Amino acid sequence: MPRVNRTAVLSLLIVSSSVFLLFQLYYYRKYVSKPGPHILSRTGHLTANDVQWQTVKKFLALAQRFRLPLFLADTAALTLLSQDALRQRDRLVREPHCSFLCTGRPITSFALHANLWKYDPGLLLAAQQKGFDLLELRGEDPRLASLDTLSGEEIPLHFLFRLHGHVVQVVFLYERSGNYLWHGALRLKANMDRNFAPFKLLDYGRHPGAYDRPELVLTVLDGLDIRIPRNISRFLNEQQHAHFLECRYRDARNFLQLYPDDSSPEALDFRRKVKSLLHLAARTLARLDIPFWLSSGTCLGWFRQCSIISYSRDVDIGIFVVDFNPDMVAAFRDAGLSLKHKFGKVEDSLELSFLSDDVKLDVFFFYADGNVVWNGGTQAKSGKKFKYIFPRFSLCWAELLELKVRVPCETLDYVTANYGDTWSIPLRTWDWKTSPSNVQENGVWPPAEWAELIQVY
Numbered sequence: 001m002p003r004v005n006r007t008a009v010l011s012l013l014i015v016s017s018s019v020f021l022l023f024q025l026y027y028y029r030k031y032v033s034k035p036g037p038h039i040l041s042r043t044g045h046l047t048a049n050d051v052q053w054q055t056v057k058k059f060l061a062l063a064q065r066f067r068l069p070l071f072l073a074d075t076a077a078l079t080l081l082s083q084d085a086l087r088q089r090d091r092l093v094r095e096p097h098c099s100f101l102c103t104g105r106p107i108t109s110f111a112l113h114a115n116l117w118k119y120d121p122g123l124l125l126a127a128q129q130k131g132f133d134l135l136e137l138r139g140e141d142p143r144l145a146s147l148d149t150l151s152g153e154e155i156p157l158h159f160l161f162r163l164h165g166h167v168v169q170v171v172f173l174y175e176r177s178g179n180y181l182w183h184g185a186l187r188l189k190a191n192m193d194r195n196f197a198p199f200k201l202l203d204y205g206r207h208p209g210a211y212d213r214p215e216l217v218l219t220v221l222d223g224l225d226i227r228i229p230r231n232i233s234r235f236l237n238e239q240q241h242a243h244f245l246e247c248r249y250r251d252a253r254n255f256l257q258l259y260p261d262d263s264s265p266e267a268l269d270f271r272r273k274v275k276s277l278l279h280l281a282a283r284t285l286a287r288l289d290i291p292f293w294l295s296s297g298t299c300l301g302w303f304r305q306c307s308i309i310s311y312s313r314d315v316d317i318g319i320f321v322v323d324f325n326p327d328m329v330a331a332f333r334d335a336g337l338s339l340k341h342k343f344g345k346v347e348d349s350l351e352l353s354f355l356s357d358d359v360k361l362d363v364f365f366f367y368a369d370g371n372v373v374w375n376g377g378t379q380a381k382s383g384k385k386f387k388y389i390f391p392r393f394s395l396c397w398a399e400l401l402e403l404k405v406r407v408p409c410e411t412l413d414y415v416t417a418n419y420g421d422t423w424s425i426p427l428r429t430w431d432w433k434t435s436p437s438n439v440q441e442n443g444v445w446p447p448a449e450w451a452e453l454i455q456v457y
């Protein structure tokens, strides 16, 4: 090898090792020399916990600088925190200095009250300067969507901040007109890095979600100032059942072009009464902690036209019979609703009907049986029993008449079971005993029990 080349190789080696040395020095200063309780493990390496704590700490410093109205929404950390409250701060099994934030998971999630924060691109710039990799996910603003206008505007839905492999997820919570908080689904666009984060492990984003506004408290967790929900178990419970379904505005618009809505004063009056009745029912049942969902025609109205069916004349809701509470009748009475009829019994085909103004609230109780759920019907004059069978379903949140309300998540299956494949064609004549696709005759109540099982007021 010629002499000149050997010199060049030698100089290159010297330069590169100096650079590496400088890098090590920089790294040491940046991560090791800072004061803090848990910078290095005994082996001298950054452990996953150290990385998590450091990343959250850096993120929170940024968040404070840009005044992000944040709270901790991480289910693993909040679970540790709520268990800790139960165990009365028994720290034996956890690390002393990072008991809550070091969840051992590659993600820590926070929620941001988006209505209280003015979007500041400076945050993203500053985060990058601090070494964070960023992913911003946007989506359509559903607050602008309605039957009249479809939203085109995009708003930020999620931020992902990544440092040393740890990801901080920031979920944007927006106020919706039903006085609740909403977040969007996290959907990657075609050009986005699918390996940016372990997306399957995220607590938020698989579906849109709906939440009541949580009361927050400022606390110190593992040496960091963090706001958390005051009632953690309530928040975690909500998180489990937060799945939100947006109304299908596009389809509803097509429907209403074929079958324009009735805008007569009577129809508007009916809509106003249904709205106040639904809000009243929701408040009353919430106080008793009884979940309910939109059923029959009210569910069809939401699903088909994002509204109510103005000629339906009543409001239908479903409740699982296991959630029945005998105080219900008194609670509705106190709220101004009179009991109109009571059919069946808790063990079989229970159905309650209330009256407010001239609008009826039908409450159907649902019974789980193998892989189906059913509710009963009773014909007062003949004592005949009927049964309506549905495939099993879970419950999701939706919005109707500015109310956050539950509907079966598998709404299409539910509506199809009840109304058949032609559910999208309005039917003005409807017989509850013969018209539904899922009705079955179910015998007759024994005449001796009629007085008890068929009560009409």
Ligand SMILES: *[C@@H]1O[C@H](CO)[C@@H](O)[C@H](O)[C@H]1NC(C)=O
Pocket (backbone or CB within 6 Å): 231, 233, 234
């Ligand atoms: C927290 O919420 C749960 C259920 O939502 C409730 O039962 C409990 O009483 C609440 N705890 C406190 C301390 O308010």
